[in-house]
Amino acid sequence: MSRETISHEDGAIYEFTPDLEPIETVESGAQVTIETRDSLDGSVQAESDLIDSVPEEVNAATGPIAVEGAEPGDVLRVEIEAMRVAEDRGRVITIDGFGLLDGDDEIEAPRSRITPVEDGDGDPTITFEDCEVPIDPVIGTIGVAPDAESYTTLVPHDHGGNLDTTDLTGGNVVYFPVFQAGALLAMGDCKAAMADGEMCGTGSEIACEIDATVEVLEDPGIDLERPLIETPDAWKPVASAETLEEACQLANRDAIDLLSAEHGFDTTDAYMFSSLVGGLEISQVVDPLVTVRNAVPKAYLSDPF
Amino acid sequence: MSRETISHEDGAIYEFTPDLEPIETVESGAQVTIETRDSLDGSVQAESDLIDSVPEEVNAATGPIAVEGAEPGDVLRVEIEAMRVAEDRGRVITIDGFGLLDGDDEIEAPRSRITPVEDGDGDPTITFEDCEVPIDPVIGTIGVAPDAESYTTLVPHDHGGNLDTTDLTGGNVVYFPVFQAGALLAMGDCKAAMADGEMCGTGSEIACEIDATVEVLEDPGIDLERPLIETPDAWKPVASAETLEEACQLANRDAIDLLSAEHGFDTTDAYMFSSLVGGLEISQVVDPLVTVRNAVPKAYLSDPF
Numbered sequence: 001m002s003r004e005t006i007s008h009e010d011g012a013i014y015e016f017t018p019d020l021e022p023i024e025t026v027e028s029g030a031q032v033t034i035e036t037r038d039s040l041d042g043s044v045q046a047e048s049d050l051i052d053s054v055p056e057e058v059n060a061a062t063g064p065i066a067v068e069g070a071e072p073g074d075v076l077r078v079e080i081e082a083m084r085v086a087e088d089r090g091r092v093i094t095i096d097g098f099g100l101l102d103g104d105d106e107i108e109a110p111r112s113r114i115t116p117v118e119d120g121d122g123d124p125t126i127t128f129e130d131c132e133v134p135i136d137p138v139i140g141t142i143g144v145a146p147d148a149e150s151y152t153t154l155v156p157h158d159h160g161g162n163l164d165t166t167d168l169t170g171g172n173v174v175y176f177p178v179f180q181a182g183a184l185l186a187m188g189d190c191k192a193a194m195a196d197g198e199m200c201g202t203g204s205e206i207a208c209e210i211d212a213t214v215e216v217l218e219d220p221g222i223d224l225e226r227p228l229i230e231t232p233d234a235w236k237p238v239a240s241a242e243t244l245e246e247a248c249q250l251a252n253r254d255a256i257d258l259l260s261a262e263h264g265f266d267t268t269d270a271y272m273f274s275s276l277v278g279g280l281e282i283s284q285v286v287d288p289l290v291t292v293r294n295a296v297p298k299a300y301l302s303d304p305f
Numbered sequence: 306m307s308r309e310t311i312s313h314e315d316g317a318i319y320e321f322t323p324d325l326e327p328i329e330t331v332e333s334g335a336q337v338t339i340e341t342r343d344s345l346d347g348s349v350q351a352e353s354d355l356i357d358s359v360p361e362e363v364n365a366a367t368g369p370i371a372v373e374g375a376e377p378g379d380v381l382r383v384e385i386e387a388m389r390v391a392e393d394r395g396r397v398i399t400i401d402g403f404g405l406l407d408g409d410d411e412i413e414a415p416r417s418r419i420t421p422v423e424d425g426d427g428d429p430t431i432t433f434e435d436c437e438v439p440i441d442p443v444i445g446t447i448g449v450a451p452d453a454e455s456y457t458t459l460v461p462h463d464h465g466g467n468l469d470t471t472d473l474t475g476g477n478v479v480y481f482p483v484f485q486a487g488a489l490l491a492m493g494d495c496k497a498a499m500a501d502g503e504m505c506g507t508g509s510e511i512a513c514e515i516d517a518t519v520e521v522l523e524d525p526g527i528d529l530e531r532p533l534i535e536t537p538d539a540w541k542p543v544a545s546a547e548t549l550e551e552a553c554q555l556a557n558r559d560a561i562d563l564l565s566a567e568h569g570f571d572t573t574d575a576y577m578f579s580s581l582v583g584g585l586e587i588s589q590v591v592d593p594l595v596t597v598r599n600a601v602p603k604a605y606l607s608d609p610f
Contacts, residue, residue: 092577092578092580092581093577094573094576094577099576100550100553100554100557101554101557101558101576104558104572106571106572106573107572107573107576108571108572108573109573111573111577113574113577115581126581128574128577128578128581129568129570129574129578130568131568131578131605133581133582166584193581193582194580194581194584195579195580195581195582195583195584195585196583196584196585196586196600197553197557197580197584197585197599198580198584199553199557199576199579199580199584199585200576200577200579200580201580202580203580203581204581243548243549243550244548244549244550244553245405245548245549245590245595248405248502248504248549248587248590249405249406252405252406252502252504253406253409263434263435263436265434266411266413267409267411267412268399268411268412268413268414268416269418269433269434271399271404271406271412271504271505272397272398272399272416272418272433272505273397273433273434273436274500274504274505275397275499275500275502275503275504275505275506275507275508276397276420276431276433276438276498276499276500276508276509277438277498277500278500278501279471279499279500279501279502279503279504279587280500280501280502280504280587280590281501281586281587282553282584282585282586282587282597285550285553285585290550292587294502295501300436
C-alpha cells in the first residue's frame with residue numbers, strides 16, 4: 001500500500017470540535033505520513049522573536065483525517081511508526097503567565113532559545129548552549145473529534161488533544177475512543193526533545209514528519225473512555241484533569257479496569273495490584289488541564305482490544 | 306572493614322525529631338547491614354488481619370545511627386548496595402481513610418492480601434493471586450534528624466522520612482542534608498515491590514536487610530536542602546509537599562540549581578533546559594505530604610559534591 005502524505009498546508013485545526021470537517025479521508029489500515037508545522041506557526045526563528053502571551057491559536061494540528069468506517073463506540077488505533085524532524089532548528093520558550101514556575105522572580109518571560117539541529121555522528125542532536133541532546137521526537141497534540149464539548153489545541157482531555165506525553169513517539173501506539181463518525185484525527189505540536197513534565201511550557205518545538213498507520217477497531221471489547229498508549233513494555237491509560245491528584249485518580253481507575261478485565265480481580269484487588277507494578281507517570285504539568293499516565297507492564301496485561 | 310549489623314531489635318523510631326538519641330555510632334565510611342521489620346510491625350500475617358485505621362505508630366525505622374563527624378551543613382551519603390527480603394511473605398493492605406481512591410464506593414477497606422515469597426527459578430518473586438511479581442525491594446522510609454520540626458515516620462519532608470520512592474533500592478545512592486550532629490540516620494518500611502505512586506497506600510510490605518555504606522561529605526559544594534538520589538543514569542532531587550504541583554515546583558527548582566551550577570546557566574536557561582531532558586517522576590501520592598522527583602540525566606550533570 002502506498003503511503004499518502006497529508007500536510008499542514010492541506011489543513012490544520014486549532015480546536016477539536018464535535019463537528020470537524022475532514023481535509024482527507026483514508027481507509028482503515030492506511031499508512032500515512034503527516035507533516036506538521038511547529039506549535040508556534042514558525043513565529044520564533046531567532047532568539048529575538050519573543051512571545052508575550054499564549055497565542056490565541058497555538059499547536060496547529062494537521063488534519064482532520066477521517067477514517068472510513070469509524071463509528072462512535074469504536075476505537076481508533078494509531079501506530080506511530082517513525083518520526084523525523086523537518087527543519088533545521090527547534091525553539092524553547094517561556095511565556096509570561098505559563099509554565100510550572102510562572103511567577104517565580106528569577107524566571108524571565110518571555111525568552112526564546114533556538115536549539116539548532118546538528119547531524120551528530122549519525123545520531124542527530126539539538127544544541128542548547130553547551131549541551132547536545134539526542135533528538136527523540138514527541139507528538140505534543142494528537143486527538144480525535146470530541147463527544148460534545150470543544151477543546152482548543154492547548155487543552156488535553158478524553159479526546160486526546162494537547163497531551164504532551166513523551167510516549168507519543170516512534171515505536172508506540174495510541175488508541176482513542178471514536179466519538180464521531182470518521183474519528184477525525186489531527187496531530188501537531190511536535191518536539192525534538194521534551195522532559196516528562198514540560199516544565200517551562202514547551203519542549204524544543206519543531207516541524208516534523210510522522211509515519212503512522214491508522215486502523216479502526218470495531219467491537220473493541222473494552223469501553224475506552226480516554227487515550228491509551230501502548231509501548232513495547234507497557235499499557236498506559238492517559239488522563240487529564242484540573243489537578244495532578246485528579247488525573248492520577250482517573251489514570252489509576254482506568255488501569256484498575258484493565259487489570260480487572262484481564263485477571264477477574266474485583267476493583268479492590270486490582271487497585272492493590274496496581275500499587276505493586278509499573279505506576280503513575282507525569283506527562284505534563286503546564287497546560288490548562290494536567291496529564292498523567294498509569295503504566296501497567298505487559299507482563300500482567302495482554303492486548304485489551 | 307567488617308560489616309556491622311544493626312537491627313530493629315536494637316532500636317527503631319516512629320518519629321524523626323531534632324533531638325534523636327543514637328542506638329549506635331559508626332565511622333564515616335562504615336559498611337552496615339540494617340535489619341528492618343515490616344511497616345505494620347508484623348500485625349498482618351494473614352488475610353484475616355485487617356487494619357481499621359492508620360496506626361498511630363507505623364513505618365518503624367531502624368536506628369537512629371549516628372555517623373561520626375557529621376555536622377550541620379554537611380551531607381550524608383548513603384549508598385544502598387543491596388537489599389534482601391527477610392521473611393516469607395509481604396502484605397498489601399487498604400485502610401479506610403487512606404489511599405489515592407479513598408472514598409470510592411467500589412474500594413473495600415480494610416482489606417489485607419498476603420503476597421507469599423517464592424523462590425522462582427533463582428529470581429525470587431511475590432505472588433498476588435494469579436500474578437508473580439519479581440522482587441525488587443524498596444526502602445519506604447529513610448531519613449535523618451530534622452532541623453527544627455518533628456515528623457512521624459508516616460510523613461516525608463526535607464529530612465527524608467516516608468519518601469516511598471522506587472529509586473530507594475539496591476545500586477542507588479541517596480544524599481541527605483545533615484541538620485544535627487551525627488546526622489542520625491534511620492530506615493525501614495521496606496517493600497518487596499512497589500509501583501510509582503503507591504496508590505492503595507502500600508506496596509508489598511516486608512521485613513528486609515539493607516547493605517549500605519554511610520559517609521559524611523564535608524564542604525559539600527552545594528547547599529543541599531532536601532534528599533537527592535543518584536541512580537546509575539541520573540541525579541534526582543526529591544521533594545515533598547501538600548500537593549503534587551507544589552512538590553513538582555520544589556523538585557524542579559532543585560534540578561534547576563544543579564544545572565545552573567554545572568553549566569553556568571541563569572535560572573531561566575536552566576528551567577528551559579530542564580524541560581528538554583529527563584523530567585518529573587511521581588514517587589507517592591498517598592502520604593500526608595506527596596512526593597515527586599526530577600530526573601536529570603548524568604549526561605548533563607556530573608557529581609555536584
